[in-house]
Amino acid sequence: MASTRFDILGIGNAIVDVVARAEESFLSRHDMHKGTMALIDAATAERLYAVMPPGQESSGGSAANTCAVAAGLGARVAYLGKVADDELGSVFAHDIHAAGVHFPSAPLHGGAPTARCLILVTPDGQRTMNTFLGACVSLGEADVDPALVADAAVTYLEGYLFDPPAAQAAFYHAAAAAHAAGRQVALSLSDPFCVNRHRAAFRALVAGHVDILFANEVEVTALYEANDFAAAAEQARADVALAALTRSEAGSLILRGAETVHIAAEPAKVVDTTGAGDAYAAGFLAGLTAGRDLAACGRIASIAAAEVIGHYGARPQADLRALVAK
Amino acid sequence: MASTRFDILGIGNAIVDVVARAEESFLSRHDMHKGTMALIDAATAERLYAVMPPGQESSGGSAANTCAVAAGLGARVAYLGKVADDELGSVFAHDIHAAGVHFPSAPLHGGAPTARCLILVTPDGQRTMNTFLGACVSLGEADVDPALVADAAVTYLEGYLFDPPAAQAAFYHAAAAAHAAGRQVALSLSDPFCVNRHRAAFRALVAGHVDILFANEVEVTALYEANDFAAAAEQARADVALAALTRSEAGSLILRGAETVHIAAEPAKVVDTTGAGDAYAAGFLAGLTAGRDLAACGRIASIAAAEVIGHYGARPQADLRALVAK
Numbered sequence A, B: 001m002a003s004t005r006f007d008i009l010g011i012g013n014a015i016v017d018v019v020a021r022a023e024e025s026f027l028s029r030h031d032m033h034k035g036t037m038a039l040i041d042a043a044t045a046e047r048l049y050a051v052m053p054p055g056q057e058s059s060g061g062s063a064a065n066t067c068a069v070a071a072g073l074g075a076r077v078a079y080l081g082k083v084a085d086d087e088l089g090s091v092f093a094h095d096i097h098a099a100g101v102h103f104p105s106a107p108l109h110g111g112a113p114t115a116r117c118l119i120l121v122t123p124d125g126q127r128t129m130n131t132f133l134g135a136c137v138s139l140g141e142a143d144v145d146p147a148l149v150a151d152a153a154v155t156y157l158e159g160y161l162f163d164p165p166a167a168q169a170a171f172y173h174a175a176a177a178a179h180a181a182g183r184q185v186a187l188s189l190s191d192p193f194c195v196n197r198h199r200a201a202f203r204a205l206v207a208g209h210v211d212i213l214f215a216n217e218v219e220v221t222a223l224y225e226a227n228d229f230a231a232a233a234e235q236a237r238a239d240v241a242l243a244a245l246t247r248s249e250a251g252s253l254i255l256r257g258a259e260t261v262h263i264a265a266e267p268a269k270v271v272d273t274t275g276a277g278d279a280y281a282a283g284f285l286a287g288l289t290a291g292r293d294l295a296a297c298g299r300i301a302s303i304a305a306a307e308v309i310g311h312y313g314a315r316p317q318a319d320l321r322a323l324v325a326k
Helices: A024-029 A042-051 A062-072 A087-098 A134-138 A146-150 A167-180 A192-197 A199-209 A217-223 A229-239 A276-289 A294-309 A320-325 B024-029 B042-051 B062-072 B087-098 B134-138 B146-150 B167-180 B192-197 B199-209 B217-224 B229-239 B276-289 B294-309 B320-325
Strands: A006-011 A015-021 A037-039 A056-059 A077-080 A115-121 A127-132 A152-158 A184-188 A212-216 A242-246 A252-256 A259-263 B006-011 B015-021 B037-039 B056-059 B077-080 B115-121 B127-132 B152-158 B184-188 B212-216 B242-246 B252-256 B259-263
Touching (some): A006 A062, A006 A167, A006 A276, A037 A192, A042 A115, A042 A127, A056 A087, A062 A087, A062 A152, A062 A184, A062 A276, A062 A294, A062 A320, A087 B087, A115 A134, A146 A152, A146 A167, A152 A276, A167 A184, A167 A199, A192 A199, A199 A217, A199 A229, A212 A217, A212 A229, A212 A276, A217 A229, A229 A242, A242 A276, A242 A294, A259 A294, A276 A294, A294 A320, B006 B062, B006 B146, B006 B167, B006 B276, B015 B087, B037 B192, B056 B087, B062 B077, B062 B087, B062 B152, B062 B184, B062 B294, B062 B320, B115 B134, B146 B152, B146 B167, B152 B167, B152 B276, B167 B184, B167 B199, B192 B199, B192 B217, B199 B217, B212 B217, B212 B229, B217 B229, B229 B242, B229 B252, B242 B276, B242 B294, B252 B294, B259 B294, B276 B294
Parallel strands (some): A015 A115, A037 A127, A152 A184, A184 A212, B006 B077, B006 B152, B015 B115, B037 B127, B152 B184, B184 B212, B212 B242
Antiparallel strands (some): A015 A056, A242 A252, B015 B056, B242 B252
16 A cells, blocks of 8 residues: 555544533433433524533544544544635634644535534543534535545544534545545544444444444444444454444454454543544554554554543543553 | 622622643743743734644633632622633633623623633642633723622722733722722732732732732742742731732731731642632632631632642532541
């Protein structure tokens, strides 16, 4: 395989997170399911924001978080996602550039505002997300340059991208371009509710177009409507060349053909789980594209995830390369 | 004295903070003086933001931080400050409302954008600030309602408010309204560079219009151009009815007439000193307006400051009332 300009190209919903601490009672009062992501419209976003506790804004978006973490680990990374030409769009673009990620997507003019995700973090560190997709709904096939896809060893797609309707076409377009160039396609299932919304499409995508699958135990079990995690894991093993399945404090399981590698979770004080899965995928792909073995990939992934859940926000606050070296 | 609707009315520059971690070398490369605040224009703000590391946005502004902390301690608080009708202005208004602070100021339409402060936090936890005042420069006398001032036991003014030119009139207007109603005026000196920019005006203000003075040792020494802290402290004792002078890990000194109270600093792991002085003033005034003695006011102040320097950002992340009760 010819060498590429990028190790990883992420494609996803470009979102600014608004993170606030809240009690469990706030979630139940507002009909939220703890630990999951709900899509909300502009009016609901405004209503919910008005009653939310004080927040901290930072760039988010699942695949964008993965890209920022992977770049922090030394991988060469590009990202595609749609922001608007507004203040939050500038924040998103600044942060992903400053993280060292190539971000060529043009902002949307005169349409919906930059997407935002209202995140409530409960005292147990779980995050509950409410996403207003805004400008993300305009991302389509035309936003994915096949030459850029061909120039990345792995194209990484977030499952959340299935929510804005036009993005599914971008999804298949990117996968086809990657495979035509002899590259790999990675997918994160993102969220069990997202899997339930799009199960048939996901099943077809995973079986037919995905080389590397990331999922947590709830997501992979939902994808295959399996009776338990072990059964779901075996279906994933049959479907994709490589699967990395996470189980929170129980660590993760990596499957490649007949090979099975168990990775222990890094010890971590859980402050905010936002971005844990994103960081895991980043560490794994940074290791993989650097030619590391599966056990090393899993360890780097776990170290990156532990860093991110130790503070508020989904982007790293420490020097990840130094953490991994230690 | 008749009872008031509010314990504290804060007046200050309404600012959104953009906090990023940076090495010392970044500061020297960009001619910044560590630990101080510099005023920058719109073009410089854009240039600096472009080269800054990824940031986290949260509501700031010195007096606004004080108001949010005091409300978190149970004080009844109002705040006046000028934002624009843009996304960052909405963030500011949301956060101060959500902190439980009455915020009646109308946003500025069609003028400068909401003010922002680009804050670099070095590994030692020191914050270096670069403020683009934006909409704050439009705050003037007309924005200060004398009836609201009369309805607050203490009107608290930040020294930074001397930077936007029209605000000085608002400053004197507020002080006059407070004294006419038999209320008290508190002032924070904010920053040694700010003191140097406005020394003569500050000296006249402190001697003639201020009842309660907050300053750290560098600021108060700069104000009086004194040879040492002890000499400056004695001048403050002569000028104001009550002075609370902070000395970082050496604790604080409270002076009232012949009375002198030493307060030890609370033990704290320093992550980011942004807002330490603001939180100290909040705790002190919350205690004072609740009728506590000077030693108790100083302890509450130190507990609030210790909470705020233990994490990134100037607004509290813990239940301050519970911390103080413990």
